Amino acid sequence: MTHYWWSERVGPGFSHSYEVELLYEERTPFQHMFIFNTPFWGRALVLDGVIQLTEGDEYVYHEMMVHVPILGRDQQVRSVLIIGGADGGALREVLTHESVERVVQVELDKAVLKACRKYMPEICRGWDDPRVQLIIGDGAGYMKEAARRGEQFDVILLDSTDPIGPAISLFERPFHEDIAACLSDHGVVVRQSGLPRTMPKVMPFVMKRFEDVLPLVQVYRAPVSVYGDEMAFVAATKDGVALNNPRGDHIGKFYNPGCHRAAFELPTWWNKLIESYEDDGQIPLETINIL
Amino acid sequence: MTHYWWSERVGPGFSHSYEVELLYEERTPFQHMFIFNTPFWGRALVLDGVIQLTEGDEYVYHEMMVHVPILGRDQQVRSVLIIGGADGGALREVLTHESVERVVQVELDKAVLKACRKYMPEICRGWDDPRVQLIIGDGAGYMKEAARRGEQFDVILLDSTDPIGPAISLFERPFHEDIAACLSDHGVVVRQSGLPRTMPKVMPFVMKRFEDVLPLVQVYRAPVSVYGDEMAFVAATKDGVALNNPRGDHIGKFYNPGCHRAAFELPTWWNKLIESYEDDGQIPLETINIL
Numbered sequence: 252m253t254h255y256w257w258s259e260r261v262g263p264g265f266s267h268s269y270e271v272e273l274l275y276e277e278r279t280p281f282q283h284m285f286i287f288n289t290p291f292w293g294r295a296l297v298l299d300g301v302i303q304l305t306e307g308d309e310y311v312y313h314e315m316m317v318h319v320p321i322l323g324r325d326q327q328v329r330s331v332l333i334i335g336g337a338d339g340g341a342l343r344e345v346l347t348h349e350s351v352e353r354v355v356q357v358e359l360d361k362a363v364l365k366a367c368r369k370y371m372p373e374i375c376r377g378w379d380d381p382r383v384q385l386i387i388g389d390g391a392g393y394m395k396e397a398a399r400r401g402e403q404f405d406v407i408l409l410d411s412t413d414p415i416g417p418a419i420s421l422f423e424r425p426f427h428e429d430i431a432a433c434l435s436d437h438g439v440v441v442r443q444s445g446l447p448r449t450m451p452k453v454m455p456f457v458m459k460r461f462e463d464v465l466p467l468v469q470v471y472r473a474p475v476s477v478y479g480d481e482m483a484f485v486a487a488t489k490d491g492v493a494l495n496n497p498r499g500d501h502i503g504k505f506y507n508p509g510c511h512r513a514a515f516e517l518p519t520w521w522n523k524l525i526e527s528y529e530d531d532g533q534i535p536l537e538t539i540n541i542l
Numbered sequence: 543m544t545h546y547w548w549s550e551r552v553g554p555g556f557s558h559s560y561e562v563e564l565l566y567e568e569r570t571p572f573q574h575m576f577i578f579n580t581p582f583w584g585r586a587l588v589l590d591g592v593i594q595l596t597e598g599d600e601y602v603y604h605e606m607m608v609h610v611p612i613l614g615r616d617q618q619v620r621s622v623l624i625i626g627g628a629d630g631g632a633l634r635e636v637l638t639h640e641s642v643e644r645v646v647q648v649e650l651d652k653a654v655l656k657a658c659r660k661y662m663p664e665i666c667r668g669w670d671d672p673r674v675q676l677i678i679g680d681g682a683g684y685m686k687e688a689a690r691r692g693e694q695f696d697v698i699l700l701d702s703t704d705p706i707g708p709a710i711s712l713f714e715r716p717f718h719e720d721i722a723a724c725l726s727d728h729g730v731v732v733r734q735s736g737l738p739r740t741m742p743k744v745m746p747f748v749m750k751r752f753e754d755v756l757p758l759v760q761v762y763r764a765p766v767s768v769y770g771d772e773m774a775f776v777a778a779t780k781d782g783v784a785l786n787n788p789r790g791d792h793i794g795k796f797y798n799p800g801c802h803r804a805a806f807e808l809p810t811w812w813n814k815l816i817e818s819y820e821d822d823g824q825i826p827l828e829t830i831n832i833l
Contacts, residue, residue, distance in 0.1 A: 258559060
Protein backbone atom coordinates (compact mmCIF):
# COMPACT_ATOMS: atom_id res chain seq x y z
CA MET A 252 0.00 0.00 0.00
CA THR A 253 1.16 3.52 -0.77
CA HIS A 254 1.24 5.50 2.46
CA TYR A 255 1.92 9.25 2.62
CA TRP A 256 0.56 12.70 3.53
CA TRP A 257 -1.86 14.33 1.10
CA SER A 258 -3.03 17.95 1.23
CA GLU A 259 -6.20 19.60 0.03
CA ARG A 260 -5.92 23.27 -0.79
CA VAL A 261 -8.81 24.90 1.06
CA GLY A 262 -7.92 28.55 0.51
CA PRO A 263 -4.91 30.70 -0.38
CA GLY A 264 -2.02 29.46 1.75
CA PHE A 265 -4.33 27.14 3.71
CA SER A 266 -4.58 23.36 3.38
CA HIS A 267 -5.96 20.36 5.19
CA SER A 268 -3.38 17.57 5.37
CA TYR A 269 -4.22 13.92 5.80
CA GLU A 270 -2.08 10.90 6.48
CA VAL A 271 -3.41 8.56 3.79
CA GLU A 272 -3.17 5.05 2.51
CA LEU A 273 -4.02 5.05 -1.19
CA LEU A 274 -6.69 2.43 -1.82
CA TYR A 275 -7.58 3.37 -5.39
CA GLU A 276 -6.70 5.93 -8.04
CA GLU A 277 -8.26 6.43 -11.47
CA ARG A 278 -8.28 9.13 -14.11
CA THR A 279 -11.84 8.72 -15.30
CA PRO A 280 -13.08 10.41 -18.52
CA PHE A 281 -14.34 13.24 -16.28
CA GLN A 282 -12.13 13.62 -13.22
CA HIS A 283 -9.15 12.42 -11.22
CA MET A 284 -10.32 10.17 -8.39
CA PHE A 285 -8.58 8.97 -5.24
CA ILE A 286 -9.97 6.77 -2.53
CA PHE A 287 -7.87 7.03 0.61
CA ASN A 288 -7.97 5.43 3.98
CA THR A 289 -7.21 7.87 6.82
CA PRO A 290 -6.69 7.22 10.53
CA PHE A 291 -9.08 9.93 11.74
CA TRP A 292 -11.85 10.14 9.14
CA GLY A 293 -11.89 6.64 7.73
CA ARG A 294 -12.18 6.25 3.97
CA ALA A 295 -12.35 9.39 1.87
CA LEU A 296 -13.38 10.10 -1.74
CA VAL A 297 -11.36 12.80 -3.51
CA LEU A 298 -12.26 14.20 -6.94
CA ASP A 299 -9.96 16.65 -8.73
CA GLY A 300 -8.14 17.43 -5.49
CA VAL A 301 -11.26 18.13 -3.43
CA ILE A 302 -12.45 15.88 -0.60
CA GLN A 303 -16.04 14.94 -1.41
CA LEU A 304 -16.83 12.93 1.70
CA THR A 305 -15.37 10.76 4.42
CA GLU A 306 -16.89 7.87 6.30
CA GLY A 307 -16.39 9.77 9.55
CA ASP A 308 -18.66 12.73 8.91
CA GLU A 309 -20.62 12.11 5.69
CA TYR A 310 -23.83 11.73 7.70
CA VAL A 311 -23.92 15.45 8.46
CA TYR A 312 -24.03 16.36 4.78
CA HIS A 313 -26.34 13.59 3.64
CA GLU A 314 -28.85 13.81 6.48
CA MET A 315 -29.13 17.58 6.13
CA MET A 316 -29.36 17.48 2.34
CA VAL A 317 -32.13 14.86 2.37
CA HIS A 318 -34.26 15.19 5.51
CA VAL A 319 -34.73 18.95 5.38
CA PRO A 320 -36.58 18.94 2.02
CA ILE A 321 -38.40 15.67 2.71
CA LEU A 322 -39.55 16.52 6.25
CA GLY A 323 -39.86 20.27 5.67
CA ARG A 324 -42.87 19.80 3.34
CA ASP A 325 -46.35 19.19 4.67
CA GLN A 326 -46.99 16.61 1.97
CA GLN A 327 -45.57 13.07 1.89
CA VAL A 328 -42.76 12.64 -0.61
CA ARG A 329 -43.33 9.89 -3.16
CA SER A 330 -40.78 10.63 -5.89
CA VAL A 331 -37.20 11.85 -5.67
CA LEU A 332 -34.62 12.75 -8.29
CA ILE A 333 -30.93 12.84 -7.36
CA ILE A 334 -28.45 14.47 -9.73
CA GLY A 335 -24.91 13.37 -8.86
CA GLY A 336 -24.34 11.70 -5.50
CA ALA A 337 -22.25 8.82 -6.82
CA ASP A 338 -21.25 7.84 -3.31
CA GLY A 339 -24.80 6.74 -2.50
CA GLY A 340 -25.09 8.63 0.80
CA ALA A 341 -28.02 10.81 -0.28
CA LEU A 342 -29.78 7.76 -1.73
CA ARG A 343 -29.33 5.87 1.55
CA GLU A 344 -31.04 8.67 3.47
CA VAL A 345 -33.84 9.04 0.90
CA LEU A 346 -34.64 5.33 1.20
CA THR A 347 -35.18 5.65 4.97
CA HIS A 348 -38.47 7.41 4.15
CA GLU A 349 -41.17 4.81 3.64
CA SER A 350 -43.42 7.13 1.64
CA VAL A 351 -40.85 7.19 -1.15
CA GLU A 352 -42.02 5.02 -4.06
CA ARG A 353 -39.62 6.03 -6.78
CA VAL A 354 -36.06 7.39 -6.93
CA VAL A 355 -34.26 8.31 -10.12
CA GLN A 356 -30.56 8.98 -9.79
CA VAL A 357 -28.51 10.45 -12.62
CA GLU A 358 -24.74 10.21 -12.24
CA LEU A 359 -22.25 11.24 -14.88
CA ASP A 360 -19.25 9.20 -13.87
CA LYS A 361 -19.71 5.44 -13.75
CA ALA A 362 -16.16 4.96 -12.51
CA VAL A 363 -16.88 6.88 -9.30
CA LEU A 364 -20.01 4.82 -8.71
CA LYS A 365 -18.12 1.59 -9.14
CA ALA A 366 -15.29 2.66 -6.87
CA CYS A 367 -17.65 3.86 -4.11
CA ARG A 368 -19.60 0.64 -4.31
CA LYS A 369 -16.41 -1.33 -3.84
CA TYR A 370 -14.63 0.80 -1.25
CA MET A 371 -17.50 2.39 0.69
CA PRO A 372 -20.14 -0.32 0.77
CA GLU A 373 -21.67 1.00 3.99
CA ILE A 374 -22.50 4.31 2.33
CA CYS A 375 -23.10 3.08 -1.21
CA ARG A 376 -25.76 0.44 -0.65
CA GLY A 377 -29.06 1.65 -2.13
CA TRP A 378 -28.65 0.67 -5.76
CA ASP A 379 -30.34 -2.71 -5.48
CA ASP A 380 -33.53 -1.32 -3.97
CA PRO A 381 -36.41 -1.93 -6.45
CA ARG A 382 -37.60 1.67 -6.04
CA VAL A 383 -34.35 2.98 -7.56
CA GLN A 384 -33.63 3.67 -11.22
CA LEU A 385 -29.99 4.52 -11.87
CA ILE A 386 -29.08 6.41 -15.04
CA ILE A 387 -25.49 6.98 -16.12
CA GLY A 388 -25.45 10.25 -17.98
CA ASP A 389 -25.31 14.00 -17.96
CA GLY A 390 -27.61 15.64 -15.40
CA ALA A 391 -28.40 18.68 -17.55
CA GLY A 392 -29.25 16.51 -20.52
CA TYR A 393 -31.47 14.29 -18.39
CA MET A 394 -33.32 17.32 -16.95
CA LYS A 395 -33.96 18.69 -20.41
CA GLU A 396 -35.48 15.43 -21.59
CA ALA A 397 -37.44 14.96 -18.35
CA ALA A 398 -38.94 18.43 -18.71
CA ARG A 399 -39.90 17.68 -22.31
CA ARG A 400 -41.57 14.43 -21.25
CA GLY A 401 -43.44 16.18 -18.41
CA GLU A 402 -41.81 14.17 -15.59
CA GLN A 403 -42.64 15.33 -12.05
CA PHE A 404 -40.70 14.87 -8.82
CA ASP A 405 -41.61 15.85 -5.26
CA VAL A 406 -37.98 16.42 -4.29
CA ILE A 407 -34.94 17.09 -6.49
CA LEU A 408 -31.49 16.88 -4.86
CA LEU A 409 -28.52 18.46 -6.63
CA ASP A 410 -25.65 16.56 -5.05
CA SER A 411 -22.92 17.57 -7.47
CA THR A 412 -19.40 18.84 -7.14
CA ASP A 413 -18.70 22.58 -6.93
CA PRO A 414 -19.05 24.71 -10.08
CA ILE A 415 -15.77 23.62 -11.56
CA GLY A 416 -15.05 20.71 -13.88
CA PRO A 417 -17.78 18.36 -15.03
CA ALA A 418 -20.60 19.93 -12.97
CA ILE A 419 -20.49 23.29 -14.76
CA SER A 420 -23.59 22.66 -16.93
CA LEU A 421 -25.57 22.15 -13.72
CA PHE A 422 -25.07 25.82 -12.87
CA GLU A 423 -26.38 27.28 -16.12
CA ARG A 424 -29.79 28.92 -16.55
CA PRO A 425 -31.55 26.33 -18.75
CA PHE A 426 -30.91 23.63 -16.17
CA HIS A 427 -32.79 25.66 -13.56
CA GLU A 428 -35.75 26.15 -15.87
CA ASP A 429 -35.93 22.41 -16.40
CA ILE A 430 -35.71 21.79 -12.64
CA ALA A 431 -38.65 24.10 -12.00
CA ALA A 432 -40.66 22.43 -14.76
CA CYS A 433 -40.08 18.99 -13.24
CA LEU A 434 -41.11 19.87 -9.69
CA SER A 435 -44.57 18.68 -8.65
CA ASP A 436 -47.06 21.20 -7.20
CA HIS A 437 -45.47 21.14 -3.74
CA GLY A 438 -42.03 20.18 -5.01
CA VAL A 439 -38.72 21.15 -3.40
CA VAL A 440 -35.23 21.40 -4.88
CA VAL A 441 -32.03 21.53 -2.80
CA ARG A 442 -28.49 22.19 -3.97
CA GLN A 443 -25.23 21.93 -2.05
CA SER A 444 -23.84 25.42 -2.45
CA GLY A 445 -20.34 25.26 -1.04
CA LEU A 446 -18.64 27.05 1.82
CA PRO A 447 -19.37 30.75 2.09
CA ARG A 448 -16.01 31.13 3.85
CA THR A 449 -13.98 30.05 0.82
CA MET A 450 -16.53 30.39 -2.03
CA PRO A 451 -18.57 33.41 -0.98
CA LYS A 452 -20.29 33.90 -4.33
CA VAL A 453 -21.64 30.39 -4.88
CA MET A 454 -24.48 30.56 -2.31
CA PRO A 455 -25.90 33.90 -3.51
CA PHE A 456 -25.44 32.88 -7.15
CA VAL A 457 -27.41 29.67 -6.61
CA MET A 458 -30.12 31.66 -4.83
CA LYS A 459 -30.44 34.00 -7.82
CA ARG A 460 -30.77 31.14 -10.29
CA PHE A 461 -33.54 29.57 -8.22
CA GLU A 462 -35.21 32.96 -7.69
CA ASP A 463 -35.38 33.26 -11.48
CA VAL A 464 -37.73 30.28 -11.65
CA LEU A 465 -39.31 29.54 -8.24
CA PRO A 466 -41.31 31.65 -5.75
CA LEU A 467 -39.47 30.90 -2.48
CA VAL A 468 -35.73 30.38 -1.94
CA GLN A 469 -34.18 29.62 1.45
CA VAL A 470 -30.65 28.94 2.70
CA TYR A 471 -29.73 26.57 5.46
CA ARG A 472 -26.38 25.56 6.89
CA ALA A 473 -24.63 22.37 7.99
CA PRO A 474 -21.27 21.88 9.73
CA VAL A 475 -19.59 19.26 7.54
CA SER A 476 -16.40 18.68 9.48
CA VAL A 477 -13.93 17.80 6.72
CA TYR A 478 -14.93 20.84 4.71
CA GLY A 479 -13.59 22.90 7.61
CA ASP A 480 -16.49 25.32 8.04
CA GLU A 481 -20.25 25.45 7.74
CA MET A 482 -21.56 24.78 4.25
CA ALA A 483 -24.62 26.25 2.59
CA PHE A 484 -27.58 24.40 1.15
CA VAL A 485 -29.94 26.44 -1.03
CA ALA A 486 -33.53 25.18 -1.22
CA ALA A 487 -36.47 26.39 -3.28
CA THR A 488 -40.14 25.40 -3.26
CA LYS A 489 -42.68 25.42 -6.06
CA ASP A 490 -45.61 26.40 -3.82
CA GLY A 491 -43.75 29.12 -1.92
CA VAL A 492 -44.13 27.31 1.41
CA ALA A 493 -41.09 27.54 3.72
CA LEU A 494 -39.19 24.45 4.87
CA ASN A 495 -38.26 25.54 8.41
CA ASN A 496 -40.81 23.48 10.30
CA PRO A 497 -40.15 19.75 10.18
CA ARG A 498 -42.85 17.12 10.23
CA GLY A 499 -42.37 14.19 12.59
CA ASP A 500 -39.53 13.40 14.92
CA HIS A 501 -36.93 11.80 12.69
CA ILE A 502 -33.60 11.36 14.51
CA GLY A 503 -30.38 10.77 12.58
CA LYS A 504 -26.77 10.79 13.70
CA PHE A 505 -26.75 14.56 13.15
CA TYR A 506 -30.32 15.44 12.17
CA ASN A 507 -33.15 16.08 14.60
CA PRO A 508 -36.10 18.48 14.39
CA GLY A 509 -34.32 21.12 16.51
CA CYS A 510 -31.27 21.09 14.25
CA HIS A 511 -33.58 21.26 11.22
CA ARG A 512 -35.16 24.50 12.48
CA ALA A 513 -31.83 25.90 13.71
CA ALA A 514 -30.16 25.38 10.34
CA PHE A 515 -32.24 28.17 8.79
CA GLU A 516 -30.91 30.81 11.22
CA LEU A 517 -28.02 32.34 9.30
CA PRO A 518 -25.01 34.21 10.70
CA THR A 519 -24.98 37.93 10.04
CA TRP A 520 -22.02 37.63 7.68
CA TRP A 521 -23.94 35.15 5.49
CA ASN A 522 -26.88 37.55 5.35
CA LYS A 523 -24.47 40.30 4.27
CA LEU A 524 -22.97 38.12 1.55
CA ILE A 525 -26.50 37.54 0.24
CA GLU A 526 -27.57 41.20 0.48
CA SER A 527 -24.41 42.58 -1.15
CA TYR A 528 -24.20 40.07 -4.01
CA GLU A 529 -24.22 41.62 -7.44
CA ASP A 530 -25.55 39.15 -9.95
CA ASP A 531 -23.80 39.41 -13.30
CA GLY A 532 -25.07 36.00 -14.38
CA GLN A 533 -21.54 34.61 -14.42
CA ILE A 534 -20.89 31.32 -12.65
CA PRO A 535 -18.55 32.11 -9.73
CA LEU A 536 -15.43 30.02 -10.04
CA GLU A 537 -12.94 31.44 -7.60
CA THR A 538 -12.19 31.47 -3.92
CA ILE A 539 -11.25 34.82 -2.45
CA ASN A 540 -9.33 36.15 0.50
CA ILE A 541 -11.65 36.59 3.47
CA LEU A 542 -9.99 39.67 4.91
CA MET B 543 10.84 37.70 7.63
CA THR B 544 10.76 33.96 8.05
CA HIS B 545 8.26 32.55 5.58
CA TYR B 546 7.23 28.88 5.57
CA TRP B 547 4.40 26.36 5.99
CA TRP B 548 3.32 25.52 9.53
CA SER B 549 0.98 22.68 10.51
CA GLU B 550 -1.35 22.26 13.46
CA ARG B 551 -2.11 18.69 14.43
CA VAL B 552 -5.91 18.55 14.68
CA GLY B 553 -6.36 14.81 15.12
CA PRO B 554 -4.48 11.57 14.46
CA GLY B 555 -3.02 11.83 10.95
CA PHE B 556 -4.91 15.09 10.32
CA SER B 557 -3.46 18.60 10.27
CA HIS B 558 -4.31 22.09 9.15
CA SER B 559 -1.42 23.67 7.25
CA TYR B 560 -0.87 27.38 6.90
CA GLU B 561 1.51 29.40 4.79
CA VAL B 562 2.93 31.73 7.44
CA GLU B 563 5.18 34.68 7.94
CA LEU B 564 6.59 34.56 11.46
CA LEU B 565 5.99 37.92 13.13
CA TYR B 566 6.94 36.95 16.67
CA GLU B 567 8.05 33.95 18.70
CA GLU B 568 8.59 33.67 22.44
CA ARG B 569 8.97 30.88 24.97
CA THR B 570 7.17 32.51 27.86
CA PRO B 571 7.38 31.06 31.40
CA PHE B 572 4.12 29.24 30.61
CA GLN B 573 3.91 28.40 26.93
CA HIS B 574 5.47 28.59 23.49
CA MET B 575 3.92 31.43 21.51
CA PHE B 576 3.93 32.24 17.81
CA ILE B 577 2.27 35.12 16.06
CA PHE B 578 1.98 34.47 12.35
CA ASN B 579 0.67 36.38 9.42
CA THR B 580 -1.27 34.20 6.98
CA PRO B 581 -2.68 35.07 3.54
CA PHE B 582 -6.15 33.66 4.19
CA TRP B 583 -6.87 34.22 7.89
CA GLY B 584 -4.77 37.27 8.64
CA ARG B 585 -2.75 37.26 11.85
CA ALA B 586 -2.93 34.20 14.07
CA LEU B 587 -1.98 33.51 17.70
CA VAL B 588 -0.56 30.03 18.37
CA LEU B 589 0.11 28.68 21.88
CA ASP B 590 1.86 25.34 22.39
CA GLY B 591 1.11 24.32 18.80
CA VAL B 592 -2.60 25.14 18.91
CA ILE B 593 -4.18 28.00 16.96
CA GLN B 594 -6.03 30.15 19.49
CA LEU B 595 -7.52 32.68 17.14
CA THR B 596 -7.11 34.43 13.81
CA GLU B 597 -8.13 37.89 12.73
CA GLY B 598 -10.29 36.36 10.01
CA ASP B 599 -12.77 34.48 12.16
CA GLU B 600 -12.20 35.40 15.84
CA TYR B 601 -15.51 37.25 15.90
CA VAL B 602 -17.45 33.98 15.77
CA TYR B 603 -15.86 32.74 18.99
CA HIS B 604 -15.85 36.03 20.86
CA GLU B 605 -19.35 37.14 19.92
CA MET B 606 -20.84 33.78 20.84
CA MET B 607 -18.87 33.49 24.07
CA VAL B 608 -19.93 36.96 25.25
CA HIS B 609 -23.35 37.87 23.87
CA VAL B 610 -25.09 34.60 24.71
CA PRO B 611 -24.61 34.93 28.50
CA ILE B 612 -25.07 38.70 28.54
CA LEU B 613 -28.18 38.80 26.35
CA GLY B 614 -29.55 35.43 27.47
CA ARG B 615 -30.31 36.73 30.98
CA ASP B 616 -33.38 38.82 31.73
CA GLN B 617 -31.35 41.09 34.00
CA GLN B 618 -28.90 43.75 32.83
CA VAL B 619 -25.26 42.76 33.29
CA ARG B 620 -23.22 45.19 35.38
CA SER B 621 -20.11 43.18 36.31
CA VAL B 622 -18.07 40.70 34.28
CA LEU B 623 -15.07 38.54 35.15
CA ILE B 624 -12.89 37.16 32.34
CA ILE B 625 -10.38 34.41 33.13
CA GLY B 626 -7.84 34.11 30.32
CA GLY B 627 -8.62 35.85 27.05
CA ALA B 628 -5.22 37.49 26.62
CA ASP B 629 -6.05 38.42 23.05
CA GLY B 630 -8.69 40.92 24.20
CA GLY B 631 -11.46 39.71 21.88
CA ALA B 632 -13.86 38.74 24.67
CA LEU B 633 -13.18 42.03 26.45
CA ARG B 634 -13.92 43.98 23.27
CA GLU B 635 -17.32 42.32 22.97
CA VAL B 636 -18.12 42.76 26.68
CA LEU B 637 -17.44 46.49 26.41
CA THR B 638 -20.02 46.87 23.65
CA HIS B 639 -22.69 46.44 26.35
CA GLU B 640 -23.41 49.81 27.94
CA SER B 641 -24.87 48.31 31.10
CA VAL B 642 -21.44 46.91 32.01
CA GLU B 643 -19.86 49.01 34.77
CA ARG B 644 -16.96 46.81 35.82
CA VAL B 645 -14.80 44.18 34.14
CA VAL B 646 -12.07 42.23 35.91
CA GLN B 647 -9.77 40.23 33.66
CA VAL B 648 -7.27 37.75 35.05
CA GLU B 649 -4.62 36.54 32.63
CA LEU B 650 -1.71 34.31 33.56
CA ASP B 651 0.72 35.12 30.83
CA LYS B 652 1.78 38.74 30.51
CA ALA B 653 3.90 37.96 27.48
CA VAL B 654 0.86 36.88 25.46
CA LEU B 655 -0.99 40.04 26.44
CA LYS B 656 1.91 42.21 25.36
CA ALA B 657 2.33 40.41 22.06
CA CYS B 658 -1.39 40.57 21.25
CA ARG B 659 -1.48 44.24 22.08
CA LYS B 660 1.38 44.86 19.69
CA TYR B 661 0.44 42.54 16.84
CA MET B 662 -3.37 42.44 17.02
CA PRO B 663 -4.31 45.96 18.07
CA GLU B 664 -7.73 45.76 16.41
CA ILE B 665 -8.71 42.85 18.66
CA CYS B 666 -6.74 43.76 21.75
CA ARG B 667 -7.97 47.29 22.41
CA GLY B 668 -10.06 47.30 25.61
CA TRP B 669 -7.39 47.59 28.28
CA ASP B 670 -7.47 51.36 28.54
CA ASP B 671 -11.20 51.50 29.23
CA PRO B 672 -11.70 52.87 32.78
CA ARG B 673 -14.21 50.11 33.55
CA VAL B 674 -11.48 47.46 33.18
CA GLN B 675 -9.20 46.09 35.89
CA LEU B 676 -6.48 43.82 34.51
CA ILE B 677 -4.79 41.36 36.86
CA ILE B 678 -1.77 39.31 35.83
CA GLY B 679 -1.99 36.08 37.75
CA ASP B 680 -3.36 32.59 38.13
CA GLY B 681 -7.10 32.31 37.50
CA ALA B 682 -7.68 29.57 40.07
CA GLY B 683 -5.81 31.54 42.74
CA TYR B 684 -7.77 34.68 41.92
CA MET B 685 -11.11 32.81 42.14
CA LYS B 686 -10.20 31.38 45.53
CA GLU B 687 -9.41 34.81 46.93
CA ALA B 688 -12.44 36.41 45.28
CA ALA B 689 -14.72 33.78 46.84
CA ARG B 690 -13.13 34.40 50.25
CA ARG B 691 -13.70 38.15 49.87
CA GLY B 692 -17.32 37.61 48.77
CA GLU B 693 -16.89 39.15 45.31
CA GLN B 694 -19.91 38.84 42.99
CA PHE B 695 -20.08 38.91 39.20
CA ASP B 696 -23.09 38.80 36.90
CA VAL B 697 -21.18 36.99 34.15
CA ILE B 698 -17.98 34.94 34.38
CA LEU B 699 -16.25 33.99 31.11
CA LEU B 700 -13.69 31.18 31.12
CA ASP B 701 -11.72 31.99 28.00
CA SER B 702 -8.77 29.70 28.61
CA THR B 703 -6.84 27.21 26.53
CA ASP B 704 -7.89 23.55 26.45
CA PRO B 705 -7.25 21.35 29.50
CA ILE B 706 -3.56 20.89 28.77
CA GLY B 707 -0.65 23.00 29.93
CA PRO B 708 -1.11 26.06 32.11
CA ALA B 709 -4.93 25.98 32.14
CA ILE B 710 -5.16 22.66 33.98
CA SER B 711 -6.02 24.15 37.41
CA LEU B 712 -9.05 25.78 35.80
CA PHE B 713 -10.56 22.33 35.27
CA GLU B 714 -10.32 21.11 38.87
CA ARG B 715 -13.23 20.89 41.30
CA PRO B 716 -12.30 23.67 43.78
CA PHE B 717 -12.21 26.21 40.96
CA HIS B 718 -15.82 25.40 40.09
CA GLU B 719 -16.94 25.81 43.68
CA ASP B 720 -15.31 29.25 43.77
CA ILE B 721 -16.97 30.19 40.49
CA ALA B 722 -20.40 29.29 41.86
CA ALA B 723 -19.72 31.26 45.02
CA CYS B 724 -18.77 34.37 43.03
CA LEU B 725 -21.85 34.41 40.78
CA SER B 726 -24.51 36.94 41.67
CA ASP B 727 -28.12 35.79 42.17
CA HIS B 728 -28.85 35.67 38.43
CA GLY B 729 -25.23 35.04 37.46
CA VAL B 730 -24.05 33.07 34.42
CA VAL B 731 -20.75 31.31 33.75
CA VAL B 732 -19.59 30.20 30.28
CA ARG B 733 -16.60 28.07 29.37
CA GLN B 734 -15.16 27.30 25.96
CA SER B 735 -15.24 23.51 25.95
CA GLY B 736 -13.38 22.46 22.85
CA LEU B 737 -14.38 20.51 19.77
CA PRO B 738 -16.52 17.46 20.41
CA ARG B 739 -15.16 16.02 17.16
CA THR B 740 -11.57 15.85 18.40
CA MET B 741 -11.99 16.16 22.20
CA PRO B 742 -15.26 14.34 22.83
CA LYS B 743 -14.88 14.15 26.61
CA VAL B 744 -14.21 17.81 27.36
CA MET B 745 -17.79 19.07 26.83
CA PRO B 746 -19.48 16.43 29.02
CA PHE B 747 -16.73 16.73 31.64
CA VAL B 748 -17.23 20.49 31.89
CA MET B 749 -20.99 19.95 32.15
CA LYS B 750 -20.48 17.58 35.09
CA ARG B 751 -18.25 20.01 36.96
CA PHE B 752 -20.84 22.78 36.57
CA GLU B 753 -23.68 20.40 37.49
CA ASP B 754 -21.83 19.74 40.75
CA VAL B 755 -22.32 23.34 41.82
CA LEU B 756 -25.07 25.05 39.79
CA PRO B 757 -28.74 24.21 39.09
CA LEU B 758 -28.90 24.58 35.29
CA VAL B 759 -26.25 23.66 32.71
CA GLN B 760 -26.66 24.16 28.96
CA VAL B 761 -24.50 23.56 25.90
CA TYR B 762 -24.40 25.72 22.82
CA ARG B 763 -22.34 25.51 19.67
CA ALA B 764 -20.42 27.88 17.42
CA PRO B 765 -18.72 27.22 14.06
CA VAL B 766 -15.24 28.69 14.61
CA SER B 767 -13.74 28.23 11.18
CA VAL B 768 -10.05 27.74 11.98
CA TYR B 769 -10.85 25.10 14.56
CA GLY B 770 -12.26 23.06 11.70
CA ASP B 771 -15.58 22.02 13.24
CA GLU B 772 -18.22 23.32 15.58
CA MET B 773 -17.02 24.01 19.10
CA ALA B 774 -18.93 23.67 22.33
CA PHE B 775 -19.60 26.33 24.93
CA VAL B 776 -20.94 25.13 28.27
CA ALA B 777 -23.00 27.64 30.26
CA ALA B 778 -24.51 27.42 33.74
CA THR B 779 -26.83 29.76 35.60
CA LYS B 780 -27.18 30.39 39.33
CA ASP B 781 -30.95 30.91 39.20
CA GLY B 782 -31.69 27.93 36.96
CA VAL B 783 -33.09 30.13 34.18
CA ALA B 784 -32.20 29.02 30.66
CA LEU B 785 -30.24 31.25 28.28
CA ASN B 786 -31.93 30.33 24.97
CA ASN B 787 -34.04 33.45 24.55
CA PRO B 788 -32.05 36.58 23.83
CA ARG B 789 -33.05 40.03 24.96
CA GLY B 790 -32.87 42.80 22.37
CA ASP B 791 -31.74 42.72 18.80
CA HIS B 792 -27.96 42.89 19.00
CA ILE B 793 -26.35 42.21 15.61
CA GLY B 794 -22.68 41.26 15.37
CA LYS B 795 -20.63 39.97 12.45
CA PHE B 796 -21.77 36.46 13.35
CA TYR B 797 -24.22 36.92 16.23
CA ASN B 798 -27.90 37.73 15.88
CA PRO B 799 -30.89 36.67 17.97
CA GLY B 800 -31.77 33.84 15.57
CA CYS B 801 -28.26 32.38 15.75
CA HIS B 802 -28.35 32.75 19.56
CA ARG B 803 -31.47 30.58 19.78
CA ALA B 804 -30.26 28.14 17.11
CA ALA B 805 -26.95 27.56 18.90
CA PHE B 806 -28.72 25.64 21.67
CA GLU B 807 -30.11 23.01 19.27
CA LEU B 808 -27.51 20.25 19.42
CA PRO B 809 -26.79 17.55 16.84
CA THR B 810 -27.84 14.06 17.82
CA TRP B 811 -24.24 12.91 18.10
CA TRP B 812 -23.50 15.63 20.66
CA ASN B 813 -26.51 14.56 22.70
CA LYS B 814 -25.21 10.99 22.59
CA LEU B 815 -21.74 12.06 23.76
CA ILE B 816 -23.40 13.80 26.71
CA GLU B 817 -25.74 10.91 27.54
CA SER B 818 -23.06 8.24 27.31
CA TYR B 819 -20.35 10.09 29.25
CA GLU B 820 -19.08 8.26 32.29
CA ASP B 821 -17.70 10.73 34.79
CA ASP B 822 -14.68 9.40 36.62
CA GLY B 823 -13.70 12.88 37.78
CA GLN B 824 -10.53 12.75 35.67
CA ILE B 825 -9.73 15.72 33.47
CA PRO B 826 -9.92 14.45 29.87
CA LEU B 827 -6.65 15.12 28.14
CA GLU B 828 -6.72 13.19 24.92
CA THR B 829 -8.19 13.31 21.49
CA ILE B 830 -9.61 10.06 20.18
CA ASN B 831 -10.33 8.48 16.85
CA ILE B 832 -13.83 9.34 15.72
CA LEU B 833 -14.60 6.06 13.97
